[in-house]
Amino acid sequence: MTVSIQLEVNGKPVQAEVEPRRLLVHFLREDLGLTGANIGCETSLCGACTILVDGSAVKSCTMLAAQADGAAVTTIEGLARNGELHPLQDGFWEKHGLQCGYCTPGMILSANYLLEQNPSPSDEEIREGLKGNICRCTGYHNIVEAVKYAAERMS
């Protein structure tokens, strides 16, 4: 049994037949080939699979593809515009906000949501806003710096 879904992914319309139980992250990764969202825990705790659904940061490992019917989804692949890096991508690069990079797409999209809500967060607000995303490499020090760098450039 499948269900029919229509959604927008990175600005492009997508139509698909999916198993009702198919996770959104698997739909994005395996059906659409958008492998930027990574799976780290399957329990909504690590945040590596974070994407934007209608502008909100969502952990795509615990959302069904069927639930995304009618939604606008943005993945890390859709963040750079016209070949130009988003300020957050630039910030993570500039400030060494990543090492292995596995958590990075989710971290950047969570930070994107944070900056949408609060364009000039304090260090404490950055740390509060990103506590749903785990990084095992950086100790978070430079992630805070990266988000601050982006916030300054976006303001």
Next chain:
Amino acid sequence: MAGVLGTSIKRREDPALITGRGKYTDDLLVEGMAHAAIVRSPYAHARIRGIDTSAAKTYPGVVAVLTARDVAAAGIPGMVPVGWLLPDLKTPAHPMIAADTVRHVGDAVAVVVAEDRYVARDAAERVAVDYEPLDAVADVVAALEDGAPAVHDDAPGNVAFDWEIGEKDPVDAAFAQAAHTVELDLRNNRLIPHAIEPRAALASYDSSTGVMTIHMTSQNPHVHRLLMTLASLGMPEHKVRIVAPEVGGGFGSKIHHYADEAIVGLCSLKLDRPVKWTATRTETNLTDAHGRDHSTHCAMAFDGDGRITGLRVDTKAAMGAYLSTFAPAVPTYLYGTLMSGQYDIPAIHCHVTGVFTHTAPVDAYRGAGRPEATFVVERLMHLAGEATGLGPIEVRKRNFVPADAFPYQTQVALAYDSGNYGPAMDRALEMIGYDDLCREQASRRGNGNGNGRRQMGIGFSSYIEACGLAPSAVVGSLGAQAGQWESADVRVHPTGSVTVYTGSSSHGQGHETTFSQIVADRLGVAPEAVEVIHGDTDLVQFGMGTYGSRSAAVGGSAIAGSVDKIIEKGKKIAAHLLEAAAEDLEYEDGSFRVAGSPDRALGLGDVALQAYLAHNYPDDLEPGLSATTFYDPANFTYPFGTHVCVVEVDTETGSIELLRYAAVDDVGNVINPMIVDGQLHGGLAQGIGQALWENAVYDDSGQLVSGSLMDYALPKIHNLIPFELDRTTTPCPHNPLGVKGVGEAGAIASPPAVVNAVVDALKPFGVTHIDMPLTPEKVWRAVNAD
């Protein structure tokens, strides 16, 4: 190119990773690929009476279901080997798939291959295994008690090995004559590495060529190929290719050769099609080799001046159910040998018992033995500061190996090459503002009845580590089955650009950037003109991989060696072209010049072009401009430093707040300061995590209670604080770059710094020790103990 070494060049790895284009193993989708799900034991110890695979085999979409019988039928070795032997080490068999007995929760009993990953999981649940549950023992101390359930029949008493280093009698004599002694019983908590990318493998057997290609989460593809070849799949080594694509963190957990990747290889071999397996978080937590898990009694003796006269350590170290790849080395040669710390200790004895338990294997995890040793030494030094009345700083300084005493031969095999410990501590004290902190602490202690609610503590850790796992002769004599050198092949192309093939295998450390800096500096080319290739056994001739903070010191030195050879050969070619003597040639800023005649010069590209065209070429030289080096270092490297942690402890709730963390590290020369700082940050987070939150807990029946991120507390961003870093620089005297290594320093130094700080805060309550992790409950109980 001058100025490129020691510069924070942005990482070339990043553009792919920040745009989602980096390809990790699970990202790889290939034509005809099937998915594997591994059926695992729910029991810590059980006999397998039988396995009924019929329901799984007939489930729609299932391609195959394999068990231990299929391993046997395939005629392959089917084993998971240990790579480091000790005298009298018990090495019980570790089958890829358990045949008759399972020995830990998560032990593989069958594998299901299906067209779809969901179907594979569905069918895995339909494999009916008839288990006869047996008594299990998960605790390292309980496993040694009389009558404890045996993990292996051929390891009586659950003892894997009994090992010692140093001399016992001089230590006993030191204690007999001591003016002061301190002692401690401690547990070094079991940790789960938690690379955020779970382990994964995509095996693609091609029957037309007989070649097996396995893309997998590996820190050392050649080591994986060797062990896969020798012990698991039994295929000839030249018919196996291991590729590590982007690897999402390792921290040691992706060094080891596991059953799962071999199982996936067998599936592909048998089915002649690509098969992929990706662990769930729970699977990876049940099967990744864990870290630490020691029970230790330790004691230190001092003379009347507060000088250390003896150190005694007795440790029971968990090995888990099977001996993992490096497991026996970790609590022995990477632990006992570090017991001198930064101190001149005249007598040391360390005894270690390796213990089988019905748990996941224990092996190298960031620091591997050295954090455990540092914890012993630095906790004792904290207690010694109190017992001698000298305080934490003076007792350390009085016992530091003096700067003029290097090279310094310890009593536990290692000879420290260089060091200067005092300045690192002085700088740390200056950064943290120690005197002001002491005043603040005194004021809080003076609050009310002397025991105010929010107490402040200051903890120190002056650590040493042995990095750059090496040299081959030493590690071989210590039981390693492989040398610990590294290889590098550097090729200059006809146009003067360069490709480096390195046996180091990056998984977040930024080797491509750092190694390009080494070549750029030494060869006088732009970093952009240097490509760095790693992580593929077909491209790189051989390599030992990335672990033990060895990539810059050993892998980088191999690259430097190849560059030097290229320059020497280039001089001969240039001398011929310039009609000069090779010994008159100098190489500088990418040009070969005749000494004293600055206008007689040729660029690297000119010489390289001739090396390949070879039209006008010296008779006694082979064409081409490339060089291979197998660099086998003369010694380990010995980074050191002093870390200071400041905490506030709420004595009513037991909760701990990190206030400050300052670290002064000496890692020798620094290639890319930004990357070095990043390595320290990450290590600190893991060490602080061990001290405050992380704990792998098995219950008495051997069930992993902290098997998911809901139960295992990884450090999150709001738990941590900004780190204050600085460096002293004492170059390594025995490698061409003067570098030491930095990957593990943070994880080694920080646990005792944090615990010492908390114990210091609770001094008014008479608290002298709390076992990690320092949960609020444990802190509250310590404060409220009778």
